[in-house]
Each structure stands twice: as structure tokens, then as C-alpha cells.
């Protein structure tokens with residue numbers, strides 16, 4: 464069975480919308496340093512491949528209910544810089560937004576972090592879905608999908624070109640001879656495209672990994688094409704195994720069409736496991752998380768204006784096709800009520816039963832709040848014991864549905880630690896994840912592996928070296 468790539472998608476206050484309310488959970492971002500430190504320690508001990516940090520370039524009261532982690536969080540480059548100094552082996556991936564970032568500044572920061580971390584940095588390039596970001600970067604509007612991706616394509620090219628400014632041996636540092644730099648091995652960037660123009664060269668040495676591994680996350684057709692053409696890891700949103708298989712096949716076909724070895728594109732799915740000592744225990748945790756979800760009808764008058772529309776009984780009524788007027792969120796669901804539900808509504812009831820163990824007509828029947836929670840939390844969840852969750856991951860690996868998972872934790876630190884110390888050993892037992900010492904270090908070279916090496920990706924050759932070898936033409940780059 465192929466080896467899974469397993470990374471943690473770090474959300475310091477938890478990835479489930481009500482995770483921060485869970486007893487004992489970390490909830491104040493002013494204390495993030497301690498949680499990041501602890502997460503990194505546990506992740507490194509477990510041998511995870513990387514820690515992944517998403518990003519969001521604006522904030523507002525509405526996010527409190529939609530996704531509280533977006534309200535205020537550590538900047539991802541700062542997070543991985545901090546972690547580079549206190550970890551040794553684990554990969555560190557930060558998200559950057561190509562619509563608003565400056566490529567020179569980003570190439571410089573990321574090349575620096577790659578050097579500081581010994582080749583463990585990675586970069587998730589996204590084009591952004593938050594329109595308010597425009598105002599924060601001096602722009603009048605958030606560009607449309609096509610324009611964002613046109614800029615993203617240039618961004619990827621210019622980043623690589625900047626990282627190739629110095630050939631690997633450009634700094635001679637010959638103290639005796641008094642020669643510091645071989646000027647023939649320092650190259651201008653000279654990128655002049657429609658969206659970006661950079662002269663270069665970059666004032667940072669070439670990253671240890673040559674180019675940082677590039678992740679791309681998105682959902683639109685342009686996003687899939689971008690991932691297929693330029694990314695090493697495609698982070699996709701999937702609702703289940705079959706959809707993942709289909710997307711992976713599509714992405715690999717697109718990569719092949721783009722002239723790539725399609726095996727170099729790894730498809731990664733986000734997943735939110737709820738880990739318990741037994742399945743019943745995991746269901747109790749999922750149940751409590753659902754009960755901590757606020758819905759619009761919890762406010763006696765009206766919810767805050769920023770409250771998301773889909774977190775309400777009114778919205779649920781549309782999904783299940785039954786008038787819920789006058790019912791309270793904690794009203795138990797009865798067989799009579801469900802009889803009138805749409806197939807989608809009935810499916811929601813089944814999802815709630817699977818996640819929480821609550822049965823209609825049982826001692827603790829599901830409530831309308833459980834249904835709102837299931838309908839409004841889009842993350843793909845697996846609820847069970849460590850062995851059950853590992854078996855589910857292995858089934859995905861066996862079906863070649865994904866190359867790996869970005870694991871979200873509902874609460875920090877408890878659910879992350881339950882995954883790292885419980886599920887990861889089970890994945891090893893099933894043979895889908897390597898032993899720490901087998902993959903984390905290169906004994907022959909006497910050093911730890913770079914993130915690229917861990918992910919099974921080759922180190923890209925410098926474009927200027929390739930040109931000298933006659934592989935292809937270089938010179939002034941016109942996008």
C-alpha cells in the first residue's frame with residue numbers, strides 16, 4: 464500500500480467552529496506561542512510530515528460565527544519562522560495569497576526560512592476568497608477568478624526565477640583568496656509580465672530545496688489547472704472517498720497533459736477526525752461540539768447582523784423541506800418529523816447518528832441543533848477510535864483516492880494530541896505511514912531530510928544551470 468503523507472492543518476483555537484468553547488480548549492490567541500510550541504513538539508515526536516498554516520487577509524465580526532479561527536491569528540510566515548527555530552525535522556508550510564503578496568518580499572522571506580530551517584519550508588499559494596482583503600492592500604475590489612489566476616501563474620514563475628538568482632555555489636566564500644562571490648553565478652530576474660514586473664536578483668541565497676515545495680488550495684476549474692501545472696501538492700476540498708478519487712484522477716490527467724510526470728503531483732484532502740478512546744467516547748465529543756454550536760434562534764430577539772444565514776432553523780427548514788416555525792433548536796427530532804424530510808434532510812439525520820450516536824426514538828434523540836451543526840460545518844469528519852480512524856485513512860490510501868491528508872483538529876490541544884499519539888501509531892501498524900527514523904533522516908548524509916525529500920519530490924535544477932547545459936533557453940523573461 465502506498466505511504467500516506469500526513470500533515471497537520473494547525474488552527475490554534477481548534478478547527479471545529481465551537482471547538483474553542485469545548486472544556487479545556489485553548490481559546491485565546493494571545494497564548495498561541497505555547498500552543499504552537501506544544502503542537503510542534505507532539506507533531507515532531509509523532510513523525511508527522513508537516514505543520515500547515517492557512518491564511519485570511521481580513522477580519523470582521525461575521526467570522527466569529529462562521530469560522531472563529533479567522534478572526535485573529537498568527538501570520539503564517541511568522542508562525543513557521545518561530546517553529547523553524549524550535550523544531551528539527553518536521554516540514555513547515557505557510558499560506559501566501561498571490562493576489563495581494565509582493566513576490567520579491569515573499570521570495571526573500573521564504574528562501575530565508577528555508578535556509579534557517581535546513582530545507583523544511585513549503586508554500587501554499589492561494590488566490591483568496593475574501594473580498595475585504597482588497598481594501599487592506601490599497602485596491603478597490605477583489606479581482607475576478609480569471610484575473611487572480613493569471614496573476615498567480617506569473618507569481619509562481621517569478622518566485623521560481625527569484626529563487627534561482629544565486630546558483631547553489633555562487634557564494635565562494637574563499638577567505639584565503641579573498642573571493643566572496645562568483646558574479647557569473649548571480650542572475651537578474653528580469654521578469655516583465657502583465658501583472659508583475661521584477662528586476663532582481665533576489666538578495667537571498669537559493670533555498671536549500673532549490674524551490675520550496677508548492678501547495679495549491681482551491682476549487683474552481685482555474686484552480687485545478689493551476690495545481691496540475693505548477694503545484695507539488697494539490698489541497699482539494701472533497702466530501703468523500705469517491706469524489707477524492709475522481710478529483711485525483713482529473714488532476715493527474717491535467718498534469719500529464721501539461722507535460723509533467725503526473726506522479727509528482729500529490730493530492731491531499733483535509734479531514735477532521737474526532738478521536739476517542741472508543742467510538743462511543745468519540746461520539747460523545749462530537750455530540751458536545753454540536754451542542755456548543757450557536758444557532759440564530761438562540762438569541763431572544765435577533766442574532767447579530769453578522770450571523771451566518773446557514774446557521775439557523777430557517778435555513779435548515781429549506782434543506783429538510785419542512786416548516787420548523789415555532790420550534791426551538793433543542794427540540795428532539797421525531798420519526799414523524801423526519802417522515803416529511805427531503806432525501807438530503809434524511810441523509811443529515813443519518814450523518815448526525817453516525818457522528819454522535821444519537822438515535823431517533825432513543826433515550827437521547829438528535830435535536831434540530833445537531834442537524835444545523837451537520838449542515839453548516841463543511842469539513843469532512845471521521846468519528847471513532849484511533850484504530851477506526853486509521854482504518855478509514857488506510858481505506859482511502861488503498862483506493863488511491865488521495866496521496867495524503869491535512870488533518871484538522873476540532874480542539875487544541877486535546878484532539879490534536881489524541882490524533883498524534885493515538886491514530887499515527889495505528890497508521891504505522893497498518894503500514895501506511897513510515898517509522899519516524901526510516902524517513903526523517905538521511906543516515907548516509909548524516910542529516911535530516913528536507914521537506915521535498917520527505918514528500919518524495921526531486922530538487923529542481925536552477926534554470927540558469929539548465930540553460931548553460933543547453934536544456935532550454937533563458938535570458939530576459941517575457942511572460
Ligand SMILES: Cc1cc2nc3c(=O)[nH]c(=O)nc-3n(C[C@H](O)[C@H](O)[C@H](O)COP(=O)(O)O)c2cc1C
Nearest residue numbers: 517518589590591592680681682683686699700733
Ligand atoms: C482545503 C482548502 C483550504 C484552503 N485554505 C485557504 C486559506 O487558508 N486561505 C485562503 O485564502 N484560501 C484558502 N483556500 C483557497 C480559497 O478557497 C481559494 O483561494 C478561493 O476559493 C478562490 O479560488 P477558487 O475560486 O479557485 O477556489 C483553501 C481551499 C481549500 C480547498
